[in-house]
Amino acid sequence: MSEYQVAQQKSPVFYDRYFRKDELQHQTHYCPGCGHGVAHKLIGEALAELGLQDRAIIVSPVGCSVFAYYYFDTGNVQAAHGRAPAVATALRRSNPESIVVSYQGDGDLAAIGTAEIIHAANRGENITVIFINNSIYGMTGGQMAPTTLIGQTSTTSPWGRRANNEGFPIHMAELLSALEAPVYIERVSLGDNKNILKARKAVRKALELQKQGAGFSMVEILSPCPTILKMDPVVARKFVNETLTKQFPLGVFRDRKPEITVVNPPQRSVAEVLGIKKETATAEEKAARKAFTHDVTMKIAGFGGQGVLLMGQLIAEMGMREHMEVSWLPSYGPEMRSGSAHCHVTLSHERIGSPLITKPQVLVAMNEISLRKFAPQMAQGGLILYNRDKVPEDFTLEGARVVCVPASEIADQIGSAKVANVVMLGALLEETECLPVETAWGVIKSFVKNEKLLAFNKEALEAGRKYVDEKVLVGACCQPDGCGY
Amino acid sequence: MRQLCKGNVAIVKAAITAGCRSYYGYPITPASEIAEYAALLIPQVGGTFLQAESEVAAINMVYGASSAGQRVMTGSSGPGLSLMQEGISYLAGAELPAVVVDVVRGGPGLGNIAPEQSDYFAVVKGGGHGNYRNIVLAPASVQDMYELTILAFELADKYRNPAVILTDGFVGQMMEPLEIEEREVKQPEKPWAVKGTAETRKNLITSIQLSADQLELHVRHLEAKYKECEKNEARYETYMADDAEILLVGYGIVSRVLRSTVDIARQHGMKLGLFRPISLWPYPSKALADTAKKCSKVMVVELSTGQMLEDVKLALNGTKPVDFYSRVGGNVPSAEEVHAEIFARMEALV
Numbered sequence: 001m002s003e004y005q006v007a008q009q010k011s012p013v014f015y016d017r018y019f020r021k022d023e024l025q026h027q028t029h030y031c032p033g034c035g036h037g038v039a040h041k042l043i044g045e046a047l048a049e050l051g052l053q054d055r056a057i058i059v060s061p062v063g064c065s066v067f068a069y070y071y072f073d074t075g076n077v078q079a080a081h082g083r084a085p086a087v088a089t090a091l092r093r094s095n096p097e098s099i100v101v102s103y104q105g106d107g108d109l110a111a112i113g114t115a116e117i118i119h120a121a122n123r124g125e126n127i128t129v130i131f132i133n134n135s136i137y138g139m140t141g142g143q144m145a146p147t148t149l150i151g152q153t154s155t156t157s158p159w160g161r162r163a164n165n166e167g168f169p170i171h172m173a174e175l176l177s178a179l180e181a182p183v184y185i186e187r188v189s190l191g192d193n194k195n196i197l198k199a200r201k202a203v204r205k206a207l208e209l210q211k212q213g214a215g216f217s218m219v220e221i222l223s224p225c226p227t228i229l230k231m232d233p234v235v236a237r238k239f240v241n242e243t244l245t246k247q248f249p250l251g252v253f254r255d256r257k258p259e260i261t262v263v264n265p266p267q268r269s270v271a272e273v274l275g276i277k278k279e280t281a282t283a284e285e286k287a288a289r290k291a292f293t294h295d296v297t298m299k300i301a302g303f304g305g306q307g308v309l310l311m312g313q314l315i316a317e318m319g320m321r322e323h324m325e326v327s328w329l330p331s332y333g334p335e336m337r338s339g340s341a342h343c344h345v346t347l348s349h350e351r352i353g354s355p356l357i358t359k360p361q362v363l364v365a366m367n368e369i370s371l372r373k374f375a376p377q378m379a380q381g382g383l384i385l386y387n388r389d390k391v392p393e394d395f396t397l398e399g400a401r402v403v404c405v406p407a408s409e410i411a412d413q414i415g416s417a418k419v420a421n422v423v424m425l426g427a428l429l430e431e432t433e434c435l436p437v438e439t440a441w442g443v444i445k446s447f448v449k450n451e452k453l454l455a456f457n458k459e460a461l462e463a464g465r466k467y468v469d470e471k472v473l474v475g476a477c478c479q480p481d482g483c484g485y
Numbered sequence: 486m487r488q489l490c491k492g493n494v495a496i497v498k499a500a501i502t503a504g505c506r507s508y509y510g511y512p513i514t515p516a517s518e519i520a521e522y523a524a525l526l527i528p529q530v531g532g533t534f535l536q537a538e539s540e541v542a543a544i545n546m547v548y549g550a551s552s553a554g555q556r557v558m559t560g561s562s563g564p565g566l567s568l569m570q571e572g573i574s575y576l577a578g579a580e581l582p583a584v585v586v587d588v589v590r591g592g593p594g595l596g597n598i599a600p601e602q603s604d605y606f607a608v609v610k611g612g613g614h615g616n617y618r619n620i621v622l623a624p625a626s627v628q629d630m631y632e633l634t635i636l637a638f639e640l641a642d643k644y645r646n647p648a649v650i651l652t653d654g655f656v657g658q659m660m661e662p663l664e665i666e667e668r669e670v671k672q673p674e675k676p677w678a679v680k681g682t683a684e685t686r687k688n689l690i691t692s693i694q695l696s697a698d699q700l701e702l703h704v705r706h707l708e709a710k711y712k713e714c715e716k717n718e719a720r721y722e723t724y725m726a727d728d729a730e731i732l733l734v735g736y737g738i739v740s741r742v743l744r745s746t747v748d749i750a751r752q753h754g755m756k757l758g759l760f761r762p763i764s765l766w767p768y769p770s771k772a773l774a775d776t777a778k779k780c781s782k783v784m785v786v787e788l789s790t791g792q793m794l795e796d797v798k799l800a801l802n803g804t805k806p807v808d809f810y811s812r813v814g815g816n817v818p819s820a821e822e823v824h825a826e827i828f829a830r831m832e833a834l835v
Contacts, residue, residue, distance in 0.1 A: 021696070054683040059549075069689050075679035077552045078691035080575050083545035086537065090509060090549030090557075091679070093533050098553075098681020116545070119538040265528040271667050273526050274498050279486045313660065317489045320662045326489070328660040353745030355659050356738075358819035 011044030013053050018070045029067040033233025035190045035223025035240075036064055039132060039203075040071055042196075043101060046204040047074065050211055055099045057091055059084045061113070063105035064138045082113025085120035088127045099210055100127045107137045110146040110170050117176070121216050124181030124258070128206045129218040131172060134225040135244060142228040146170040149247050169247055173220045177253035184209050184217040185254040190224060191241025195250070214257060222248055286323040293322045295349060296434045297357045299374055301342035302366025302387070306408075307421035311364070312343035314425060314447065318439045319347040327355035340369060347434060362432060363400075364424055366407070368392060375400070385427055387420065403431055403472050410463050416453065419460035426464025431472075437465065490663035492630045492656045493518035493560075496586055497526055498663070499634035500558050504670040505584070506532030507557040509546035511539055511565060514598040515654035516588035519560035540565040544572030544585070551581040552690040554678030556638055560586035562654075563604050564595065566612075573647050574613030577707070578692025580677075582641035584634065585619075586650040588657040591815045599815020600654035602737060605792035608651050609765045616704050618711045620648040620718065621765040623736040627661035633763070635668075642673050644714050651765060653788070655738040655817060720763035721772050725751065729758025731827065732780040734773065734797050736762050738817060739786050745820030750827065757827070765793070770800035777805050784808040786823055788816075 020027065030036045047056050053074060060068035062081035069076035075098070079087040088102040102120075109117050109131050120127065136154055137143040144154040144161060147169050151160040161169075173187045184206055188199035199221055206217035222244045224236035231239060270276075298315070302308040312328050319326035329344040344357040359379040365371035366387045375384060378400035389406045405427040411420035422444065429437050440461060448454045490498070496519055500508070508523035524534045533550075537543035543559050550557040561569060566587045576583050589604045591597040606612070609621050620640050622633040630652065637648040679688045694700035725747050726732060733743045740761035750757040760776050762769050777783050783805050785794045794809050801807060810826050812818045818826075 054686055055681045057679055057681050066693060069691065073686065075681055075686055076689040076691070077549070077679050078579070078689075078693055079548070080545060080571060083541070083548075083572070086542040086545035087549035087552070089535070090507070090533075090546040090555075091553050091681075093535070094507060094550045094553030094555045095680045095682075100681070115538050116542050119542065123535075267531060268529045270501060270530055273529050274501060274665060274667075275488055276665055276667055277486055313489070316660055320487055320489050326662060328489070329655065330658055352661075352741075353748060354742040354820045355655070355661075356742060356817055356819055358821055 011041060011048050013044035013047045013056070013073055014040075014071050015073045029070065030064065031227040033224055033226040033236055034064070035132065035134060035221065035225070038190050038196060039130060039199075039221055039223060040068065042200045042203045043103070043130060044072065045200065046207045047099070049204065050207055052099045052207065052211060055097060057098050057100050059088045059091065059100065059102045061102075061104050061108045062139070063108050065103050065105050065108070065132065066139070068103050082108050082111070083116055084108065085113065085116040085125070085127070085129065089120050089123070089125045092126050096126075099207065101207075102127055102129045104129065104131055105138070106131070106133045106135065106145045106147040110172050117172070118179070121176045121182050121218070122179045124183075124215040124260070126210055126213055126215060128210045129216075130203065131218055131220040132223045133172070133220055133244075133248065134223045135169075136225055136228050138225050138228050147248070149243070171248060173218070173248075173253045176218060180258050181216055182218065182254050183215040183257055185220075186252045187220040187222065187248060187250050189222040189240055189245055189250055191222065191237050191245070195241065220248070222250075281323070289322050290349060292436050293319070293324055293347065293349075294434050296347050296361050296432060297359075297379075298345045298362035298364065299342060299357055299360040299377075300345065300364040300366075301340065301370035301374055302364075304339060304341045306366045307418065308341050308364070308366055309343050311421040311425055312345045314440065314443050315345050315347070315435070317443045317447075318435045321439055321443065322435060324349060325352050327352050329355040340367075342370065342374070362428065364428060366420070366424065371395070383431060385424060385431065387424065403427070403468065405464065405467055405472070407464065410467065411460060414456055414459045414463060416456045418453070419456045422457050422460035423464040423467075426461040426466075427468045428464075430465040430468040437461070486666070487662040487664055489660050490627055490665075491518060491660050492624070492627045492652065492658065493588065494522050495627045495630040495663050496560065496634045496650065497522040498665065499631040500584070500638070501526060501530060502631075502665075502668055502670065503556060503635045503638040504672050505556040505558050505638060506530065507550040507555040508532070508534045508559065509537050509543045509550065509557070510559045511537050511543050511561065513562045513565045515590055515600075515657050516560050516562045516565075516586065518657070519586055519588070523558075523560075540568035541572065544569040544576075547583045547585075548572055548576055548579070548581060551576065551583045552579075552679050554675040554680055556582075556642070556672060558584040558586065560588065562588045562590045562598075563592045563607075566604060566607060570607070570613035573619065574615050574617060575692050576647045577613075577617035577619070578615060579690050580645040580707075581647070581690065582645050583647045584637045584641055584650065585647055586634075586652070589651065589653045591813070597815050598654065600738060600788060600817060601813060601815065602653060602739065602788040603790075603792065603813065604651065605765065605789060608649050609768075609793075609796075617707060618646070618714075618766055620644065620646060620714065620767075621651050622648065622720075623651050623763060623765050624656055625737050625740045625761065626656070627659065627663050630656065631663055631665065640714075640718060644710055646710070646714075651737070653738050715767040718764055719767045719769040719772065721769035722761050722763060723776055724759040724761070726758035726760055726776050728756055729779070730756040730781050732758050732760055732777050732783045733786060733823075734760045734762070734783060734793075735786045736765060736793065739788060742818060742820050742823060743786055746823040746827075749820055749824045753824075755827070762793075765796075768796045768800065770796070773797065773800045774802070774804070777801055780805065782806050782808060784810065784827065786810045786818070788812055
């Protein structure tokens with residue numbers, strides 16, 4: 001064997017050795033004439049030239065490209081089929097100094113991973129996508145790809161791809177160029193050396209842009225797959241240059257930076273964000289408050305928009321500030337959007353078992369539907385606060401008493417229908433004495449920021465108390481049962 | 486200090502407390518508050534929130550962030566969790582820690598948004614492909630949501646495995662006082678992470694093992710890890726179980742209902758007790774068998790047609806009769822309802 005000189009070394013971004021099993025020590029994973037080897041080399045060279053080897057992470061997905069990590073002496077992450085852009089997104093965002101390459105085939109990127117590539121591109125992720133389009137599934141043995149040409153046979157398009165059955169080949173470079181965010185998209189070919197040099201430039205440019213933090217870049221590489229296409233390597237390259245390029249024209253589809261206004265959220269300490277404040281009350285002070293509160297279970301119900309959920313929250317917050325155990329459980333779901341809403345509130349000095357209240361001691365019924373629906377569930381000796389001046393004529397109930405408080409009317413007189421729930425809260429506190437009214441005022445002050453509304457709330461709380469104090473004595477009960485007036 | 490807090494919000498606060506600065510998710514009722522509060526709070530402490538295009542993308546972003554060494558979380562509900570199963574299998578295969586929250590809603594299919602416990606099989610028994618386990622914790626209160634989420638991050642890192650918070654619409658939506666203080670968080674070193682630095686250049690995150698022998702070795706390694714986890718991490722609590730004639734078994738919101746059932750029954754002179762698994766995987770099988778020794782009967786109550794029931798039967802291995810009561814579709818039994826049911830079944834025996 002005669003002496004020869006090595007004109008070009010392998011890229012330093014490639015490992016010196018790669019692992020192959022037994023009899024395959026002297027060949028790569030890729031078939032003779034396969035484009036992956038060339039594409040790998042272009043990436044390796046570009047990373048080396050740009051000094052990015054240490055910062056680089058190659059994401060290799062499912063397909064022949066899954067073997068990339070055998071060759072690239074960079075950080076490597078293998079991803080699920082089609083998901084490389086999602087994985088790359090989070091890799092890059094987690095370490096903004098990293099250079100992330102999502103290396104994907106046509107099945108991976110243009111079929112199963114369509115959503116991920118479109119949205120990564122649309123978000124303008126700072127990643128570089130190398131898209132190997134060889135018009136066929138290689139790893140799985142020659143099934144149709146989304147880029148398979150019309151008439152091209154594959155194991156799953158035995159009569160050739162038919163537009164009437166499989167649709168037309170998909171053009172990813174054009175498609176992604178319709179988006180606002182991408183900075184650079186070019187389609188290149190590995191069909192001959194001249195084109196390989198152009199591809200080399202494109203890959204380098206894409207990585208350089210990422211290095212600058214410019215945004216999303218993709219190089220679509222038309223690449224030969226001689227084994228699956230059953231062509232010899234030379235014919236396969238010719239197929240790429242003469243046939244594939246007709247369907248997938250080469251060129252730059254996007255090379256501009258979009259206008260991006262950067263909005264950064266305010267930065268706060270963990271304690272501030274979590275709402276952590278210093279505890280001031282001592283154990284003795286807490287225990288002393290016990291005399292001012294008592295256990296109660298309640299259901300608060302009405303139309304959506306009457307503030308029944310908020311009223312429950314106010315009561316729960318009050319209970320908590322009085323050092324009680326509390327729970328607030330809303331009805332939730334589609335009914336929130338129209339119709340009725342209700343919540344369960346428990347105030348207790350002991351640990352609370354079920355937050356679900358099926359026999360409430362107190363029911364606040366802000367409308368007639370709620371009154372009729374929940375009144376039969378009342379605990380013996382329970383109290384119903386009903387948002388009218390009297391109960392419906394045909395309404396009867398045993399074992400619980402009804403106190404009628406026309407809260408909505410009172411709220412209207414005050415000047416805001418919104419505060420009907422606070423009128424009812426005032427009435428509830430006056431009637432049950434489960435919590436001190438000053439606590440209610442303290443809670444309302446921390447919930448309501450608008451001065452005018454706060455004034456209404458103050459008036460409402462007082463009006464509710466006063467109404468119960470002055471007007472509710474007789475005639476509010478539906479039937480004399482020993483519990484009522 | 487105490488603050489009135491929603492269960493779903495407590496999860497986000499726990500994540501921030503645990504040092505999680507990465508959240509990738511997709512909205513779904515009744516888990517949306519997790520995404521919403523993550524969106525509001527995590528960027529304010531310098532973290533990343535991203536609403537993904539799908540749960541499929543979200544779990545793969547979790548995979549990416551975890552690969553990069555981040556403490557990372559996502560949250561969803563049944564239908565979204567189904568979409569994440571592939572990604573969770575990859576996480577387990579690649580030994581990546583992550584916290585996934587499933588606020589369970591009614592299924593199958595679109596079902597409804599009311600609470601169920603019907604994702605037990607999907608989460609506890611696997612759901613995705615291959616030999617793997619999720620660490621699964623089941624909170625029953627807002628405080629639990631907080632504590633168990635922090636624990637989930639710790640266990641996920643300790644075992645390099647996904648950990649799931651399996652909860653339901655009730656615990657997610659309800660508000661209770663949350664005892665919360667700033668904590669010092671110790672995050673373990675992750676020398677295996679791929680960060681795009683010279684030190685981590687040699688690292689590879691993958692779940693592919695091409696040869697049969699290689700994959701067997703890997704699966705055996707995971708198996709050993711899971712055995713270790715089973716040995717160390719089973720968690721449970723009991724209530725009035727010492728002298729119970731009938732031992733009730735329930736997790737999550739049901740355990741709260743059953744606690745009240747025990748109180749009601751005891752007022753009526755019926756000796757009930759409660760066993761509440763806190764970790765669903767590893768299942769506290771030994772503790773359950775021990776607790777049940779003195780009882781005459783065990784009764785499982787579940788918001789499913791009998792999923793955890795199988796683990797109870799496996800734990801008791803035929804030593805005790807196991808009765809079962811369930812509600813589904815979003816119906817949650819009241820404490821009185823369960824009590825009446827137990828009473829009726831006892832009457833039927835007389």
